[in-house]
Amino acid sequence: MKLSSQAQAFVLHFGEMGSRWGFNRTVGQMFALLTIHSEPVNADQLAEALKISRGNVSMGLKELQAWRLIELHHQPGDRKDYFTAAGSIWDLARTVFEERRKRELDPTLTLLRQLLLTEPGDEQEAEAQKKIQEVYSLLEMLDQFANTLSKLDEKDLLKLMKLGSGLSKLLELKSRATGAAGKAGAKKAPARK
Amino acid sequence: MKLSSQAQAFVLHFGEMGSRWGFNRTVGQMFALLTIHSEPVNADQLAEALKISRGNVSMGLKELQAWRLIELHHQPGDRKDYFTAAGSIWDLARTVFEERRKRELDPTLTLLRQLLLTEPGDEQEAEAQKKIQEVYSLLEMLDQFANTLSKLDEKDLLKLMKLGSGLSKLLELKSRATGAAGKAGAKKAPARK
DNA sequence: TACAATTTTCAGAAATTTCTGAAAGTTAAG
DNA sequence: CTTAACTTTCAGAAATTTCTGAAAATTGTA
Structure with missing residues (x-):
């Protein structure tokens, strides 16, 4: 599998950012590759494209599955496991968000x-x-x-x-619409110092 | 400086979580200690309380200053530098949030x-x-x-x-209040179910 | 200026994390 | 059952990060 220089840059960057997002370099690269590549990819292809060992790929895939970020597929007449990013970019973001909340x-x-x-x-x-x-x-x-x-x-x-700056306006609107009493937990607003 | 077992647990935990929040164990510990301890603390006290080297403390303080999470103070008649967490818990959270956005x-x-x-x-x-x-x-x-x-x-x-579940209600309210034309990008408001 | 108190730096040591690759495990097909 | 295709595991190697402590730099005082 050959990566365009653009894909290469994308993948390498996600490798570097990986640690900040909670996974290591190669896992970040694998995820990035699966994200920009719409066709399913197998473990050997990942190892070749990213120049990492087959064993490392196996571990990385396991981790990405634990994050629920990838999906397993099979091609008819091929015993290999193929993977794609799970769902839309939107779904992926949501999953990362939830997973990080859980961990952090x-x-x-x-x-x-x-x-x-x-x-x-x-x-x-x-x-x-x-x-x-x-x-x-x-x-x-x-x-x-x-x-x-x-x-x-x-x-x-x-x-x-x-919403942008409309957000604070909307919050103001809310106060007017429902009065001072908010939802449960928003008891007494103590006088500011 | 002696830490109560409670403080001890708090500090150790923030050390462990540190890496998930973007800094290393000892920096996490230092920040936690400065956070629960209301009195200013100097570098030697930190080194002693956390059982880490003086050099490490110096590096950690530098990093916490880069994050704008701590503040330098001086005690009259004492040449040592003393530190406290910068601002209220609320301020700290805001700073961490902004700093992480910048980095991630x-x-x-x-x-x-x-x-x-x-x-x-x-x-x-x-x-x-x-x-x-x-x-x-x-x-x-x-x-x-x-x-x-x-x-x-x-x-x-x-x-x-x-707001809790009130949030989606508020968003609905917003659609009604301002009509179909939202801010840029928020085209067409489909008929409500 | 000289000096002592204090902080910073940074080379190498220690600890931790990541990666490799060979061996073991699994599974489908014949 | 046997074999071949494929995946997983994991001990140790490699890479990276963190930590130490002694030396260098800085700073306030006299």
Whole structure:
């Protein structure tokens, strides 16, 4: 499989960015290749195109499957496994988003919840507890928001993201429309310092 | 400086999560410690509390300053540099969010923009170009949305994140309020179910 | 200026992650 | 059942990242 210089650049870049997005270089490259290549690709082709070992490809494919980013296909009369990116670019973005939320937020929320159960022993600890509570509240809210976004359908998500400065206007509109009482959890707005 | 077992757990966890959030273990630990400890802390105290070398602390502080996550202070009559987390938890979250956007999105947008400039040579390349365009559009939109969120003040951000399922209702409301013509790109509002 | 306190730097050591490739495992076809 | 095609595994090698600590640089004071 020959890659155009354009495809080459795309693939190499996703390899480099890979670590920032949660996977290693070759996994990033494999994903990029499957993304720009619309035809299904098999493991040998990936190894050849990316100049990496067959074993590494096998491990990378396993990881991409764990991320639910690729799909297995079969070609009639060919025993090899073929892969494509799973779904549209939009689907992929959604999957990466959800997967990252799970990996970056959930474990921390679990720990903080646990830390908040033990009563502080002294003044110093009470102070720390307060900070932990603040971090927890923020991350919990973030997590819920991410969850809300995940549930929006493509049309609404698009609408929301395109709002730009219209967003704050819309939020204002909301206050007027529904009054001061928001949804559950939005109790009392304490006077700002 | 002695850490309570609670603080200890908090610090260790942020060390482990650090890599997922874009910095290494000790930098994560240092940040966590500065976050739960309200009093300014100097480099020697950090090295002692975290059991890491003085040199490592120096490098870590440099990195946290690059992230704009910590602030330098001085105590009268003491030549040492003291540090605290910069601003409220809320400020910190905002900073991390912006910094990550810069690191995770900007370089890719720049590359893709460049790739889209060259005309595809053959059918295969045209196909790839189309995919690159899709990825670009999505990331560009994400970037703009992130930018919009960054600009919201705390009150609006809080309101937005607490909306929950109210969000899609609000978006619907928006369609009705402003009619079919949304912002650029948000063409045709199909009849509601 | 000289000096002592403090921070930074950076070469090499240590730790961690990634990658290879040969061997083991699996599966479909004959 | 046997074989050949294919995939997975995993021990060790290679690459990369992180960390240490001693030396160099910087800074405030006298």
